[in-house]
Structure formats: structure tokens, C-alpha cells
Amino acid sequence: MAFMKGIKIIPILAGTLLLLGCKQDVQSQQQLFRSPETTEHVQDGIATGRMNAITRAVEFASPAVVSINVIKTIQTVDPFSDPFYRFFYGRQRSRVRERQVQNMGSGFVISPDGYIVTNDHVAGQATAITVALPDGRTYQADLIGSDPTSDLSLLKINTEDPLPFLTFSNSGNPIVGEWSIALGNPFGLFEASDPTVTVGVVSATGRDLQPQEGRAYRDMIQTDAAINRGNSGGPLLNALGEVIGINTAIITQSGGSVGIGFAVPAEKAVRILTELRENGSVDRSYFIGLRGQSMTTRIARRLNLSQSDGVLVESVDPNSPAETAGFRPWDIIVSVESEQVDSQPEFAARLYDFRPGDTVEVEVVRRGRTVTLMMELGRRSRG
Numbered sequence: 001m002a003f004m005k006g007i008k009i010i011p012i013l014a015g016t017l018l019l020l021g022c023k024q025d026v027q028s029q030q031q032l033f034r035s036p037e038t039t040e041h042v043q044d045g046i047a048t049g050r051m052n053a054i055t056r057a058v059e060f061a062s063p064a065v066v067s068i069n070v071i072k073t074i075q076t077v078d079p080f081s082d083p084f085y086r087f088f089y090g091r092q093r094s095r096v097r098e099r100q101v102q103n104m105g106s107g108f109v110i111s112p113d114g115y116i117v118t119n120d121h122v123a124g125q126a127t128a129i130t131v132a133l134p135d136g137r138t139y140q141a142d143l144i145g146s147d148p149t150s151d152l153s154l155l156k157i158n159t160e161d162p163l164p165f166l167t168f169s170n171s172g173n174p175i176v177g178e179w180s181i182a183l184g185n186p187f188g189l190f191e192a193s194d195p196t197v198t199v200g201v202v203s204a205t206g207r208d209l210q211p212q213e214g215r216a217y218r219d220m221i222q223t224d225a226a227i228n229r230g231n232s233g234g235p236l237l238n239a240l241g242e243v244i245g246i247n248t249a250i251i252t253q254s255g256g257s258v259g260i261g262f263a264v265p266a267e268k269a270v271r272i273l274t275e276l277r278e279n280g281s282v283d284r285s286y287f288i289g290l291r292g293q294s295m296t297t298r299i300a301r302r303l304n305l306s307q308s309d310g311v312l313v314e315s316v317d318p319n320s321p322a323e324t325a326g327f328r329p330w331d332i333i334v335s336v337e338s339e340q341v342d343s344q345p346e347f348a349a350r351l352y353d354f355r356p357g358d359t360v361e362v363e364v365v366r367r368g369r370t371v372t373l374m375m376e377l378g379r380r381s382r383g
Contacts, residue, residue: 057181057241061108063134063164065195065234067185068118068155070103071128076355100127106133106195106234107155107234108243110273114139114163116155117273118233119248120146120215123153131157132192145276148283149352151215152247152269153233154276166235168266169242174202174221182225182247182261184234197232200225200259202244207262208346209249216349220262221245227261236263245269268353271276285354285376289320290327294343303330307365309342310334326377331364338363351377
């Protein structure tokens with residue numbers, strides 16, 4: 001019976017479909033095809049719909065993004081000068097050998113007269129630098145200055161005509177969750193051509209990474225826009241086409257992007273690049289006159305302290321900025337400018353953001369009480 005009821009449904013559905021079909025107006029073959037004018041109008045509408053904030057930002061920024069080819073001279077110690085070799089063959093005169101290596105990266109123009117930004121690990125200590133523009137032109141570049149600590153370099157090329165350039169965002173920290181657009185030349189694949197574009201969001205701001213090879217990666221912008229080798233030094237844009245960061249580092253186990261990339265924030269980059277342009281280097285010759293070590297659970301237990309993070313002040317130099325500010329031995333430094341400090345390397349990294357003559361607010365724990373000290377950074381004597 002159920003089977004028969006199923007059969008009876010079919011003609012009813014068919015009748016319904018036919019009935020709906022019968023309500024359509026009769027059309028000629030001419031009406032089934034759009035006129036050329038209508039087709040062109042639809043295509044224009046589709047093309048307009050494909051344009052959005054991201055495509056407009058990319059169109060604006062791409063002419064200012066460059067590929068950078070670098071030759072560096074590195075020194076290596078002769079392997080036959082190692083202790084194992086000397087044990088069997090006697091002391092030999094150690095030899096330092098030099099060899100040239102090639103490096104590639106990205107960068108972008110920041111002024112019409114040819115100033116270009118990239119990373120220090122791309123162009124720092126270069127002996128020859130070639131910059132390729134997207135239109136195919138290539139130029140030899142001068143290294144104006146480089147700062148290993150912030151991992152930024154400033155280059156200069158000389159051209160007859162003004163160059164397209166990008167501007168840094170001056171609106172403070174980017175908004176977490178807003179679009180982020182990374183441009184560059186991954187793996188050096190497409191030199192002297194339009195940059196490769198990847199898109200993601202600002203995943204976080206204010207990220208601090210572990211110092212590596214003397215570089216202090218602090219207050220970094222995190223993004224999931226794909227950043228690969230060769231993208232270093234390229235711009236990270238917002239949807240307005242403004243530079244919010246300089247692509248610098250990734251966390252990866254495979255060597256490629258896994259969606260965890262980091263960029264030097266615009267506000268920090270502007271200050272560093274201004275110093276490089278004016279002085280060729282960044283002045284970090286500050287002097288504070290205290291010595292300390294990272295707090296550990298063991299030290300805290302021996303001193304009967306509950307504070308196991310921070311920097312334990314071991315000694316303070318007489319007549320030093322630290323003494324003038326009021327530091328005492330056994331103080332525990334816990335923050336600089338309201339930013340938490342957990343270890344001695346982190347304390348040093350915090351001070352990298354300041355210059356001789358700057359006044360810095362430092363919080364210490366002294367006998368269980370929090371004390372705020374204002375310290376004016378001194379200048380280390382040369383010699």
C-alpha cells in the first residue's frame with residue numbers, strides 16, 4: 001500500500017511542474033539572448049564588483065615594492081685550525097677565509113627620491129646591492145645605514161624620475177582582526193616583476209619574540225598572511241594601502257609559511273629609519289651603571305622572596321644614572337614603562353627602544369613593596 005501511494009505522487013508532482021511551466025510567458029529566440037549592449041553592461045558590473053578594498057590597496061602599492069639581490073662577504077675559520085686537528089698535527093697558524101654569498105629579499109620605496117626599506121638580515125653588511133623595480137628597471141643601491149637590533153636597513157637608489165612610494169600608517173597599533181596584505185618576492189622567484197600578494201588578518205599586536213643573533217624582536221605585529229623566505233623586508237599593508245609593518249620573521253618547522261608571521265610595526269620603523277637616514281646608525285650607547293641577573297625560583301627561595309620573575313639588582317655603580325635614580329642592591333626590576341620584565345635579556349631588550357638622555361620609568365620590588373623610579377639614561381664613554 002505504501003508502494004502504491006508512492007506511485008500516485010509522481011503524476012501530481014509532474015502536473016505541478018507543468019503548471020508552473022505554463023505560467024511562463026512565451027519568448028522568442030531573440031529574447032533568450034542578451035543584446036551586446038546588455039552583455040557589456042553586465043560584464044562592467046561584474047568587473048566593478050570584483051574590485052574591493054584589498055584589490056585597490058594592492059593596485060596602489062605594487063609599483064613601490066622591489067626585489068633586492070645582495071652580495072655579502074662572510075669570514076670563515078679554516079676547519080684545520082680546530083683543537084682536534086692541532087692535537088694530532090701540532091699547532092698550525094689559523095687562517096680566516098673570505099667567501100661571497102648571495103642573498104635575496106624584498107623591500108619598498110618610501111620616498112620619491114629613492115629611499116628603500118628592507119631588513120638588516122637581507123642587506124646589512126652587503127658589499128653589493130641590486131634593486132629591481134616591478135617595471136623591469138634595475139639599479140645599484142647604496143646602504144645608507146643598518147640596525148641589526150631592530151633588523152632594519154635603509155637603502156638609496158638614484159633615478160632621474162620620481163618613484164612611486166608607500167607611506168606608513170600613523171594611526172597607532174593596527175586593529176586585531178583587520179585585513180593585512182603582505183607583498184614581496186617569495187624565494188626570489190619573480191625578480192623585476194609585480195610582487196606576490198598574500199592576504200590574512202592582523203592576528204595580534206605587541207608580540208615579543210626571543211632575541212636571536214642580537215636582534216630584539218619586540219612589539220611585533222602577528223599575521224596569518226603567508227610570509228616566506230624572500231618576503232623579508234616587504235610591506236605589510238592595511239586595506240587603505242598604508243604600511244602597518246615590515247615583514248621580518250616567521251615561526252616554522254618546515255621552512256615555509258604556517259600562518260605565523262611577524263612584522264616590525266610602523267611606529268617603531270619610522271623612528272629607526274629616521275635615525276638611519278640622519279646618522280647612518282642608531283645610537284644605543286646608553287649607560288645605566290647597574291648589574292643584575294635574571295630571577296629564578298631557586299634565587300627567590302634562597303632570599304625568601306615570593307617574586308620569582310624579573311631582574312635582581314646585584315650592584316649599583318657610584319654616581320651612575322642608576323644610583324641617581326635610587327636603585328639599590330637586592331631591588332627586583334619588574335617593569336619598564338609599565339611593560340613587564342621577566343628576565344635580564346628582556347630588560348636589556350626593553351632599553352633598546354630608548355636613547356641616551358631619555359628618561360625611563362622603572363618599577364622595582366623592594367622588601368615586598370613596589371617602588372617607581374625615574375632613570376635618565378647616560379651615555380657610554382667612547383674609548
